[in-house]
Amino acid sequence: MSESRTYDVVVLGAGAVGENAADRAGRTGLSVVIVESALVGGECSYWACMPSKALLRPGQVLDTVRGVGGAAQAVTGRQDVGATLERRDTFTHDWDDSSQVSWLQSAGIDLVRGEARFTGERTVEVSGEDGDVTVTARHAVIAATGSEPVIPAVDGLAQAAPWTSREATSAQEVPPSLVILGGGVVGAEMAVAYADLGSSVTLLHRGDRLLANTEPFASDAVAEGLMGMGVDLRLGTTATRVERDGAGVTVHHGEGEPVRAAEILVATGRRPRTDDLGLETIGLTPGDPLTVDDQLQVRGVAGAWLYAVGDVTGRVGTTHQGKYDARVAGDVVAARFGQGEGTTTDAAPLSRYSAGADHVAQTQVVFTRPEVAWVGRTEAQARAAGIDVRLLDVPLSSVAGTALHSDHADGRARLVVDGARDVVVGATFVGPDVAELLHAATIAVVGEVPLDRLWHAVPAYPTVSEVWLRLLESAGL
Ligand SMILES: Cc1cc2nc3c(=O)[nH]c(=O)nc-3n(C[C@H](O)[C@H](O)[C@H](O)COP(=O)(O)OP(=O)(O)OC[C@H]3O[C@@H](n4cnc5c(N)ncnc54)[C@H](O)[C@@H]3O)c2cc1C
Numbered sequence: 217m218s219e220s221r222t223y224d225v226v227v228l229g230a231g232a233v234g235e236n237a238a239d240r241a242g243r244t245g246l247s248v249v250i251v252e253s254a255l256v257g258g259e260c261s262y263w264a265c266m267p268s269k270a271l272l273r274p275g276q277v278l279d280t281v282r283g284v285g286g287a288a289q290a291v292t293g294r295q296d297v298g299a300t301l302e303r304r305d306t307f308t309h310d311w312d313d314s315s316q317v318s319w320l321q322s323a324g325i326d327l328v329r330g331e332a333r334f335t336g337e338r339t340v341e342v343s344g345e346d347g348d349v350t351v352t353a354r355h356a357v358i359a360a361t362g363s364e365p366v367i368p369a370v371d372g373l374a375q376a377a378p379w380t381s382r383e384a385t386s387a388q389e390v391p392p393s394l395v396i397l398g399g400g401v402v403g404a405e406m407a408v409a410y411a412d413l414g415s416s417v418t419l420l421h422r423g424d425r426l427l428a429n430t431e432p433f434a435s436d437a438v439a440e441g442l443m444g445m446g447v448d449l450r451l452g453t454t455a456t457r458v459e460r461d462g463a464g465v466t467v468h469h470g471e472g473e474p475v476r477a478a479e480i481l482v483a484t485g486r487r488p489r490t491d492d493l494g495l496e497t498i499g500l501t502p503g504d505p506l507t508v509d510d511q512l513q514v515r516g517v518a519g520a521w522l523y524a525v526g527d528v529t530g531r532v533g534t535t536h537q538g539k540y541d542a543r544v545a546g547d548v549v550a551a552r553f554g555q556g557e558g559t560t561t562d563a564a565p566l567s568r569y570s571a572g573a574d575h576v577a578q579t580q581v582v583f584t585r586p587e588v589a590w591v592g593r594t595e596a597q598a599r600a601a602g603i604d605v606r607l608l609d610v611p612l613s614s615v616a617g618t619a620l621h622s623d624h625a626d627g628r629a630r631l632v633v634d635g636a637r638d639v640v641v642g643a644t645f646v647g648p649d650v651a652e653l654l655h656a657a658t659i660a661v662v663g664e665v666p667l668d669r670l671w672h673a674v675p676a677y678p679t680v681s682e683v684w685l686r687l688l689e690s691a692g693l
């Protein structure tokens with residue numbers, strides 16, 4: 217007979233997003249349990265954001281130093297690969313989640329380890345090492361089961377035991393050569409990381425430009441950056457057959473000679489992890505994303521008890537945006553069911569209880585060289601939304617701060633302005649360390665600050681942020 221437990225709120229998946237939702241949901245006295253089948257901390261902590269950025273950082277630092285005369289002369293060698301991998305391991309705590317488990321305890325959140333499956337409304341069966349547990353929620357279930365990589369149906373690919381982002385971010389040795397399928401964010405970032413680590417990298421991308429969701433000038437800059445690092449970039453081609461032998465893999469593709477490499481990394485997107493979640497028992501379809509409204513309530517489920525956040529929703533694909541949704545979902549649940557039960561959870565866009573920024577102000581930084589950072593709409597997305605688009609474009613080299621930052625810093629900034637309202641609806645920055653320019657743009661977009669008011673936000677001299685002054689001058693201010 218399986219053990220039964222009942223909590224006010226049950227969270228499925230202890231990734232960064234599930235942890236955040238559990239924390240917020242418990243803030244008005246509700247009892248909360250989180251169910252996790254692998255490591256508490258999820259993909260971001262162990263196989264995604266943290267290890268990938270740890271692999272990228274040494275190359276970025278060396279590039280920065282090499283761009284500053286005086287400092288450049290002090291750097292004569294390549295990065296120490298062993299030390300980079302060792303430092304990466306400190307960020308993943310050697311794939312040990314005890315510090316995150318301690319955090320759950322300190323936040324008063326119970327943990328059940330095992331694989332959860334719905335068996336009906338508000339109830340999951342959890343199978344773990346210690347047997348089966350039936351966990352029931354008095355009020356709400358928040359699903360945060362994340363996503364998994366898609367392995368495309370290419371002849372021989374699955375049999376070739378390809379790397380996914382998990383192996384790429386946790387590798388203990390660097391292969392002498394690596395072929396990457398897919399020119400999205402994972403493909404572009406890992407191409408930089410492995411080129412820096414000394415691998416001979418080939419990137420096969422079926423589209424005609426990398427990072428298809430960003431501005432074309434950003435795609436071009438990243439492609440140029442990769443080629444400058446020695447990456448063999450092949451655009452407009454798709455793998456058709458893969459073979460593995462004792463020495464590595466051969467990838468046949470649409471254009472030209474097959475590519476040989478010691479390893480192959482598949483970076484062709486992710487899908488929501490709902491295949492084995494028992495969704496059929498609650499009227500939903502296994503494998504589908506859990507689509508949600510702006511209060512993160514799952515569509516198609518009666519009774520207002522099921523919420524979903526993070527990658528599993530198919531609505532967001534980054535940790536920070538998932539955690540924003542988690543804060544909103546947790547607050548909605550805490551307000552509806554906690555002390556002061558029935559607190560009005562205003563669903564108006566950008567109220568505390570509505571994740572409206574997902575539609576107008578998602579942010580992303582791609583940690584390639586050059587870096588790409590954007591918020592809100594690109595030109596194409598703004599036009600598709602019927603916005604009266606006005607573009608403001610300036611090179612980063614138009615300010616003294618950029619020249620001081622690096623002797624060969626290049627890059628560009630673009631604001632997408634809604635001409636009818638004179639507010640910024642999107643921004644893209646390309647160049648070294650532009651990640652730190654992004655939040656000012658995010659505030660301008662979310663705050664709908666008119667350009668003539670932004671004019672009074674004076675950037676300090678001589679910083680790269682002065683590019684804001686140039687952008688506004690180009691608008692005629
Ligand atoms: C290589 C790579 C680099 C990335 N870099 C960045 C970055 O720099 N910045 C950024 O913002 N985003 C980045 N992302 C995206 C980011 O990792 C995801 O958006 C984020 O991890 C999603 O968090 P989540 O909590 O929704 O899902 P996950 O982190 O996948 O967590 C879901 C958890 O649920 C558990 N689980 C699943 N099913 C069950 C079940 N049935 N029962 C119990 N537990 C279950 C899983 O074991 C997992 O721990 C990157 C992604 C990749 C692949």
Ligand SMILES: NC(=O)c1ccc[n+]([C@@H]2O[C@H](COP(=O)([O-])OP(=O)(O)OC[C@H]3O[C@@H](n4cnc5c(N)ncnc54)[C@H](O)[C@@H]3O)[C@@H](O)[C@H]2O)c1
Binds near residue numbers: 398
């Ligand atoms: N810095 C960051 O924020 C960061 C870093 C890495 C990943 N992520 C997130 O992780 C998720 C996964 O990233 P990703 O790069 O795997 O996905 P992606 O959707 O960014 O890119 C996938 C790429 O694979 C290509 N592709 C898809 N199917 C293919 C096929 N059958 N054959 C050939 N090419 C194919 C697509 O055209 C696309 O270019 C995304 O949500 C991404 O935003 C974020």
